[in-house]
């Protein structure tokens with residue numbers, strides 16, 4: 001049987017990216033990503049006959065419940081990307097832990113009318129506190145691990161691009177950079193959780209997710225893609241809401257032009273996403289992340 005390629009989209013509003021660059025007061029800019037970006041994503045996924053996972057920030061969806069329901073109706077998985085997308089992601093008190101991990105799950109379940117089993121931390125801020133909370137609140141999988149040294153390098157670049165004196169972007173612990181690269185099972189306080197890391201190439205561990213299409217020269221991106229798809233395990237290809245946004249869409253602030261891909265025309269951006277989906281579907285089955293987690297557990301139970 002062919003291995004899977006899990007496809008997911010982090011529905012981050014534009015102000016979230018701006019916060020990362022130290023521009024905290026951009027106003028609320030969820031509308032372009034929700035109203036333009038998701039519509040384009042649903043159409044493109046349908047053209048490519050692909051079911052994906054959409055990671056929603058619970059506080060943002062309150063204004064757009066119909067868009068979450070459209071996403072469910074189109075056959076996609078809804079998963080949780082925290083309640084507030086706070087950076088750095090703080091779970092230090094029981095109140096914050098409940099708000100970000102449990103209340104967000106319940107709110108998304110009410111709106112989506114479906115069980116929420118997957119979580120991705122803002123800015124991939126994986127911690128033992130996070131895994132403990134996910135186990136306690138009954139999640140099936142986490143998709144927050146970024147096991148590549150480039151996570152550290154990229155955060156440093158964001159800090160350099162940042163205009164604020166106090167950077168909002170935290171640096172990942174060094175041991176995360178060489179954590180297990182393939183999806184795997186964890187036992188957390190006797191609960192079973194599947195960890196689905198950001199995919200990376202073999203040996204050099206260059207990351208394989210869509211932002212890299214804008215940061216790497218195309219021959220390098222193609223080589224990372226070939227190497228990653230050569231892994232004998234499922235991969236996890238991540239897109240973001242802004243990958244479906246044109247800088248001329250209504251309500252898009254000019255400051256976001258510093259973000260990778262925001263100098264591309266929307267037609268070229270959509271073609272690049274389709275090209276990645278086609279490269280993956282040539283050798284793998286495209287799926288949502290819940291399917292990746294469930295197949296991994298089923299294989300484990302058989303073996």
Ligand SMILES: [Zn+2]
Nearest residue numbers: 010012122123
């Ligand atoms: Zn995010």
